[in-house]
Amino acid sequence: MTTTYLTTKELQEKRQKYVPRGVSNSNVNIADYASGATITDIDGNKWIDFAGAIGVLNVGHTHPKVTEAVKKQVDRFLHPGFNVMMYEGYIQLAEKLCHVAPGNFDKQAILFNSGAEAVENAVKVSRRYTNRQAVVSFTRGFHGRTNLTMGMTSKVKPYKLGFGPFAPEIYQAPFPHMYEKTDQLSEETFIDEKIEEFKDFFVSIVSPETVACVVMEPIQGEGGFIIPPKRFVQFVSDFCKEHGIVFIADEIQTGIGRTGRLFAMDHFDVVPDLMTVSKSLAAGLPLSAVVGRKDILDVAGPGELGGTFAGNPVACAAALSVFDIVEEENLLDKSEMLGQKIEKKLHELAGSHECIGDIRRLGAMVAVELVTDRNSKKPNKEKTAEITKYANQHGLLLLSAGLKGNVIRFLAPLVITDDELQKGLDIIEKAFQ
Numbered sequence: 138m139t140t141t142y143l144t145t146k147e148l149q150e151k152r153q154k155y156v157p158r159g160v161s162n163s164n165v166n167i168a169d170y171a172s173g174a175t176i177t178d179i180d181g182n183k184w185i186d187f188a189g190a191i192g193v194l195n196v197g198h199t200h201p202k203v204t205e206a207v208k209k210q211v212d213r214f215l216h217p218g219f220n221v222m223m224y225e226g227y228i229q230l231a232e233k234l235c236h237v238a239p240g241n242f243d244k245q246a247i248l249f250n251s252g253a254e255a256v257e258n259a260v261k262v263s264r265r266y267t268n269r270q271a272v273v274s275f276t277r278g279f280h281g282r283t284n285l286t287m288g289m290t291s292k293v294k295p296y297k298l299g300f301g302p303f304a305p306e307i308y309q310a311p312f313p314h315m316y317e318k319t320d321q322l323s324e325e326t327f328i329d330e331k332i333e334e335f336k337d338f339f340v341s342i343v344s345p346e347t348v349a350c351v352v353m354e355p356i357q358g359e360g361g362f363i364i365p366p367k368r369f370v371q372f373v374s375d376f377c378k379e380h381g382i383v384f385i386a387d388e389i390q391t392g393i394g395r396t397g398r399l400f401a402m403d404h405f406d407v408v409p410d411l412m413t414v415s416k417s418l419a420a421g422l423p424l425s426a427v428v429g430r431k432d433i434l435d436v437a438g439p440g441e442l443g444g445t446f447a448g449n450p451v452a453c454a455a456a457l458s459v460f461d462i463v464e465e466e467n468l469l470d471k472s473e474m475l476g477q478k479i480e481k482k483l484h485e486l487a488g489s490h491e492c493i494g495d496i497r498r499l500g501a502m503v504a505v506e507l508v509t510d511r512n513s514k515k516p517n518k519e520k521t522a523e524i525t526k527y528a529n530q531h532g533l534l535l536l537s538a539g540l541k542g543n544v545i546r547f548l549a550p551l552v553i554t555d556d557e558l559q560k561g562l563d564i565i566e567k568a569f570q
C-alpha cells in the first residue's frame with residue numbers, strides 16, 4: 138500500500154518544476170518502501186538495488202537492527218548539539234572508530250554530516266598540523282562538491298565546469314590505471330613508471346616541503362573503481378612519511394566492508410595518518426567522520442572544528458548498530474563472496490560481448506569497463522549509458538562511473554539475497570543482449 142498522496146506522473150511533473158536539474162536522477166520512479174536490496178515504488182513495482190544510494194547501504198535498506206536503534210534514539214532526543222551538550226552515542230562511536238581504524242598509535246575521531254565535509258576537515262587539520270598549505274589529490278579522484286573538494290576532484294564535467302574559481306594550492310598527482318598498460322610492458326615496469334611519474338610530479342609541479350597532505354582513495358570510486366597497485370600505494374605512503382606530509386585515505390566509498398575488509402587500505406598493508414569515512418557508516422543517515430592520529434586531530438583548539446548538525450545522535454545510533462551488523466552477519470566474508478559471484482557472471486558475459494574490456498574487483502567493489510573494441514580499449518560511453526538505462530527501466534538500479542563514463546559499477550547491499558542477486562544479474566544479461 139502506498140504512503141504517498143500523488144501519482145508517479147504528478148510527482149515527476151512537480152519534480153521538474155520545483156527541483157533543479159542539477160540533481161540528476163538515474164531512475165525516475167518514486168520510492169515507497171525498501172528492505173534489504175529491494176525498493177518498491179509507489180506503483181508497486183520492485184527494483185533490485187545494485188546502487189545502494191551510491192554505496193551507502195552495505196547493511197541494506199531498513200535493517201531491523203538499524204531501525205530499532207534509530208527509533209529508540211528518536212524517542213529520547215533528536216539533537217542537543219554535541220558542542221552544546223554532549224551525548225553518549227557520539228562518544229561511543231568515536232571510540233569504536235578509533236578501535237577499528239588501522240594503526241597502533243593514539244587515535245581520535247570527529248564526526249560531520251557529509252563526505253565532502255569530512256574531507257574538508259581532514260585537510261583543515263593537516264594544514265594546521267604541518268603549517269603548510271598545499272593539498273595533493275589524484276587524477277580521476279572524487280572528493281565531493283564543496284569548493285575545496287571540487288578543486289580536489291578530477292572530472293571537469295559535470296563536477297567543476299563553470300563553478301570556479303577553486304581554492305588555491307590544490308595539485309593533482311597522476312594515479313595509475315593498470316588497464317592502460319600496453320602488452321609490451323610488464324606489470325612491474327608499468328608500476329615503476331608510475332612511481333617515477335609520481336616522484337617527478339614533486340619536482341615539476343609542487344615541492345614536498347610545502348605539501349600539507351596527500352589525499353588518496355584506496356580504490357577510486359567515481360573514477361571507475363580503479364584499483365592501484367599495492368607497490369604504488371605503499372610508495373605514496375612512504376613518500377609522505379619521508380617528507381612530513383599527512384597521508385589521508387578517503388575511504389568514503391570503499392569503507393565499512395565494501396571491499397571485503399572493514400577499510401580498503403588494509404588490502405595494501407598501509408596505515409594512513411587520517412581516514413575519512415561516510416556513506417555506509419550510518420546505513421542511510423547523513424554522517425561522516427575523520428579518524429586517525431590523535432596528535433594531528435587534536436591540533437585544533439576548541440571551536441575550530443565542528444558543525445551544527447555534526448554527529449547527530451540518530452545517525453550515531455544507526456552507525457553503532459552498523460558495526461554490530463557487520464560483525465554478527467559476517468558481512469566482510471559476504472562481501473568477498475558477493476564480489477566473486479558478480480565477477481563470475483561478468484566473465485561469462487565477456488565470452489559473448491566484445492564490448493567488455495576489463496573486469497576488476499576488490500571484495501564486492503566490482504566494475505566492468507566497456508570499450509569499442511578490446512585492442513584499442515577506446516571507452517564506450519554510449520553502450521554503458523544504454524545498459525544502465527535499460528536496467529533502470531527494467532527493474533534494476535544500476536550506476537555508471539569513470540572519467541569517460543564507460544564503467545558500470547556494482548554497489549549492491551552486502552546483505553543481498555541469492556534470489557535478488559540472480560534477478561539483478563539476469564536483467565544485466567538482458568541489457569547486454
Ligand SMILES: Cc1ncc(COP(=O)(O)O)c(C=O)c1O
Pocket residue numbers: 191251252253254256279280281282354358359387388389390415416
Ligand atoms: C571517495 C569519496 N569522497 C568523497 C565523497 C563526497 O561525499 P558526499 O557526497 O557525502 O559529500 C564521495 C561521494 O561519492 C566519495 O565517493
